Amino acid sequence: MRNPYDVLGVPKSASAGEIKSAFRKLAKKYHPDQSKDPRAKERFAEVGSAYEILGDEKKRGAFDRGEIDAEGKPRAPQFEGFGFGRQPGAGSADFHGFGFDFGPGGFAAGGSIDPDILSELFGGGGRRGGRARPQASRGEDIAVTVGAPLTTIAHGGSIRVALPTGRTLDATVPAGIEEGKSIRLRGQGQPGQRGGPAGDVIITIRYAPHPVFKVEGRDLRLDLPVTLYEAVLGGKVRVPTLGGEVEMSISPGMSGSRVLRLRGKGMPASAGQPAGDLLATIRIVLPNAADPELTELMRKWRDRKPYDPRSAMS
16 A cells, blocks of 8 residues: 555645545546546545545544554554554455445545545445436525515515525515514525425515614614693604504603603514513704794793703713
8 A cells, every 4th residue: 555645646744625635636537437547446446545544634643653554554563443443454445335346445435534525526325337326415595684674574574585696586574573583485595406405595684774763672762752832731742653653641841851651562572572662752842943932931931940950960
């Protein structure tokens, strides 16, 4: 058995990636079902045996230290029983698991050689008339992230999804789905190979920005503009929700920045999660145009009834 580095044509300093690349190249070159070289079977087995040593980090180290020979056999009695997949005196292996049998001098796909490499090179296992038979493989999944409108999230509905492949499809969004959750559309991904099933489309849901509401967990927040007289006198105001407007009471003397809660008017209940609340922050808004009466009233208030709302900050 030749030195495995010589067999693969790589220096002793070669990286694991360089060794794997050399093995792929030579295994394709000398594959008995593809090569016309009369020694292809022998060379193919030799390449595999070399990679069985160098493709395994522990075996490669043992070989470099002189603990095992090119066939993986211990070089000294103290190394008897090394667990490298070969028993002392066993100089052959087979390729039954991948549809090949090269007899003495062959190499074992079930050893340190990654079956995925061989599957990639030769199309997988199975045997028909002594030749490898390509296997069907499932298509790849396609993952996309989609921003769904809050109204669709609240009531459920359909959204249009554009895939990286250029194809578009419609997906049904269940009411109240949490942000970050995924919807799987089976069989809508990349097509399978050699008759294999298609992959899936996996849609991750994000909440699209809303002009009024801000989502905080299951709650919704909004700024609620009120007039000066509504804040002073109190009254009923209309408040938007995802289910339409509702009426809310404003107490007399309501200060700006006060937060009012409408229970159950936030994100709808879903998957064991209760419905959230709507949190409305009062924002007192003055008239757009200057009003002489209001200006005079405020001047009198300043002179006769001054107060300092910032005293608590001192």
